[in-house]
């Protein structure tokens with residue numbers, strides 16, 4: 337047997353959802369560079385689920401469906417209020433999504449239609465859950481979603497209780513577009529493994545959230561911000577980075593399993609960070625990020641991934657650091673569910689092999705003789 341550690345280079349399934357070829361990322365054949373400029377998040381969700389861009393009336397219907405399903409069961413809201421306050425929002429989100437299944441009568445119905453509706457429900461409810469988590473821990477009442485607001489605007493509105501500015505909504509919407517899908521990343525693969533057993537869609541998304549949470553995957557974005565805060569000043573950048581490299585520690589937001597010459601999403605986030613810095617009158621986070629990018633490339637030849645500049649973008653948008661990964665989940669749930677639907681449509685159990693490296697020929701010794 338040949339072992340590909342971390343499954344590097346292994347092609348584990350076919351997929352028609354997103355592709356990465358020669359460093360170019362596409363969703364359903366559309367280049368991410370075009371989608372980032374022209375599409376909004378709801379259009380991208382439709383594209384991922386249906387394989388084509390929506391017509392005006394299809395988009396209006398999806399927006400209606402998302403808004404119709406945005407509220408969460410009162411039982412879940414009461415649970416969110418009862419959960420411990422000092423727990424990471426990703427842990428709360430994972431538990432809340434699992435709990436949500438208990439209040440969906442169709443949770444166990446495994447038809448294509450029922451699963452598509454579950455995909456819409458989960459996408460609609462994630463912002464409501466995340467903002468409720470954020471407000472409850474501050475002793476504030478959760479804010480109910482507003483039907484007339486779009487997906488990105490609704491999140492910012494429910495988080496702060498104020499209608500957000502157009503500039504913030506546009507920037508946040510673009511960040512959601514950029515995070516929506518990414519071929520067979522770890523959390524999507526995990527979701528497909530769960531789906532492969534013919535378990536239910538809520539189980540697959542709970543699996544995916546738990547997988548995204550790790551610092552080598554989606555959890556890197558909040559750690560990038562922690563690093564920027566820890567470094568704090570320009571003079572401290574060089575010694576900080578050098579000591580990380582000397583100690584063979586990972587610099588968060590750099591490197592990628594698939595992109596060796598840079599992540600195409602990073603340039604959009606870099607530009608967003610630059611603009612938001614200019615508008616906010618506080619360029620520190622952007623300037624520090626740009627200096628770190630240059631230095632890490634000079635010293636180690638590594639380029640930033642999607643998580644690097646998203647940290648300063650979200651900070652400029654006034655979003656607390658520990659909500660960065662939940663926001664990633666809020667966008668990626670569209671990609672995860674598209675992959676779950678694709679897996680169900682052409683399923684085979686996912687069950688690779690392991691090369692055994694343990695002891696052999698052991699003789700059983702009775703317990704009182706060990």
Ligand SMILES: CC(=O)SCCNC(=O)CCNC(=O)[C@H](O)C(C)(C)COP(=O)(O)OP(=O)(O)OC[C@H]1O[C@@H](n2cnc3c(N)ncnc32)[C@H](O)[C@@H]1OP(=O)(O)O
Nearest residue numbers: 551552553554556585586587588589590591592593641643
């Ligand atoms: C949304 C996302 O999931 S994007 C990724 C988010 N994760 C991060 O930003 C965490 C930091 N980055 C990393 O840990 C890695 O680059 C990963 C997990 C993304 C990819 O890991 P792998 O493909 O397994 O690469 P691997 O860890 O083998 O790295 C290859 C080489 O680059 C180095 N390297 C890779 N990333 C980094 C980094 N961020 N900082 C320092 N060195 C790094 C490794 O030390 C190794 O160097 P060596 O050959 O001198 O030993």
Ligand SMILES: O=C([O-])CC(=O)C(=O)O
Nearest residue numbers: 517518520521522593642
């Ligand atoms: O593809 C990966 O390995 C990680 C990633 O960038 C993503 O999930 O967006």
